[in-house]
Amino acid sequence: MLKQLLNECRFTLTIHTEGPVLIKSGHPMVFGPDMTPVRTYRNGTMEVYLPGSSLKGVFRSHIEKIIRTLKDGIVCNLFVRTEPDSENNQLVCPNYTEVSCGDKFEVRQKEAIAVRKVQWRRYPQKEDLSNEAVYLDSCPVCRLFGSTSFIGRVAISDAYLAKGSQQKTEQRDGVGIDRFTGGAATASGAKFDLQVVSSGVDFETDIYIRNFEVWQLGILMLIVTDLEDGLIRIGSGRSRGLGNVKAKISEVSVNYIGAVNGQSTNEVWGLGSLLGDDSYGTRANDKVTTQHTPIEDTRGYRKITTFRDNSLKDLKKATIEAFVAKIQSWEIPETMQFKNLVFRRGRGNE
Numbered sequence: 001m002l003k004q005l006l007n008e009c010r011f012t013l014t015i016h017t018e019g020p021v022l023i024k025s026g027h028p029m030v031f032g033p034d035m036t037p038v039r040t041y042r043n044g045t046m047e048v049y050l051p052g053s054s055l056k057g058v059f060r061s062h063i064e065k066i067i068r069t070l071k072d073g074i075v076c077n078l079f080v081r082t083e084p085d086s087e088n089n090q091l092v093c094p095n096y097t098e099v100s101c102g103d104k105f106e107v108r109q110k111e112a113i114a115v116r117k118v119q120w121r122r123y124p125q126k127e128d129l130s131n132e133a134v135y136l137d138s139c140p141v142c143r144l145f146g147s148t149s150f151i152g153r154v155a156i157s158d159a160y161l162a163k164g165s166q167q168k169t170e171q172r173d174g175v176g177i178d179r180f181t182g183g184a185a186t187a188s189g190a191k192f193d194l195q196v197v198s199s200g201v202d203f204e205t206d207i208y209i210r211n212f213e214v215w216q217l218g219i220l221m222l223i224v225t226d227l228e229d230g231l232i233r234i235g236s237g238r239s240r241g242l243g244n245v246k247a248k249i250s251e252v253s254v255n256y257i258g259a260v261n262g263q264s265t266n267e268v269w270g271l272g273s274l275l276g277d278d279s280y281g282t283r284a285n286d287k288v289t290t291q292h293t294p295i296e297d298t299r300g301y302r303k304i305t306t307f308r309d310n311s312l313k314d315l316k317k318a319t320i321e322a323f324v325a326k327i328q329s330w331e332i333p334e335t336m337q338f339k340n341l342v343f344r345r346g347r348g349n350e
């Protein structure tokens with residue numbers, strides 16, 4: 001992506017467990033696989049934590065649902081591929097609009113090579129799609145969270161126990177699921193203990209986004225708001241009542257590198273306003289204004305604006321509105337529609 005760093009935003013999210021939470025370790029146990037929480041060695045003891053990759057996955061799928069509700073058919077599905085994987089357990093393209101952005105770019109690359117072969121009658125070089133084209137044509141979720149073709153803009157660190165928070169875990173009854181009947185496997189005695197993180201534990205994670213457009217900051221603010229309202233569950237067993245959390249943030253810091261000409265303190269400028277040339281599919285009016293003024297500071301080359309309380313409320317409201325407006329006017333680029341493409345069907349679909 002961009003070699004420059006124009007803006008960045010960071011905040012710390014505190015996640016409070018409101019009930020038992022299980023993010024599985026993946027280590028097989030005697031009864032049932034991986035029914036213990038992930039742990040890492042930290043501060044001299046083994047501590048439970050919430051992996052950033054798991055949180056990112058949960059946030060991503062939450063926002064996919066919201067975007068599909070706002071405007072159907074514009075978000076790709078990471079699990080829909082153009083070709084089945086070696087175990088044939090990927091969904092293979094029931095509908096081209098759903099194919100993952102990563103696979104679509106791969107197809108485009110192949111098509112471009114094929115065209116060159118015909119036109120020039122010689123074996124072509126690998127046709128690299130420009131970073132700009134990949135960003136511009138990615139779906140709204142991949143533009144923020146990334147795909148196999150694009151690294152994404154957001155980083156979510158592992159969430160460790162907050163300072164002063166005690167590590168609490170407990171055993172719960174779990175019932176093994178019979179792999180053949182799908183029912184409870186009581187006959188074979190596969191009742192096992194589930195170890196979970198208890199209610200009342202605080203974790204902290206740092207969230208960072210760079211070179212963002214204002215609507216992308218809106219996605220993060222929407223996720224924060226839904227976490228504050230307890231609407232997002234994390235980890236395993238969500239359908240069985242596990243994973244209730246509530247989260248909060250106390251401040252958001254938005255930084256710019258170097259002076260930004262013409263920007264007032266109450267304005268948040270996204271990538272589009274900072275670039276000012278409509279490249280990367282951005283728009284020069286990529287900014288929002290908060291009614292309450294954030295705290296402004298300079299450190300070295302960075303201009304730092306910190307939003308708390310009322311200015312933070314304004315920031316959430318303005319960026320979430322920008323997100324909704326952006327999604328409602330989103331169009332899939334012609335280059336990503338593949339109307340004439342015939343996909344190979346996986347054995348699973350025949």
Ligand SMILES: [Zn+2]
Pocket residue numbers: 075076077100101102138139140141142143147
């Ligand atoms: Zn996508």
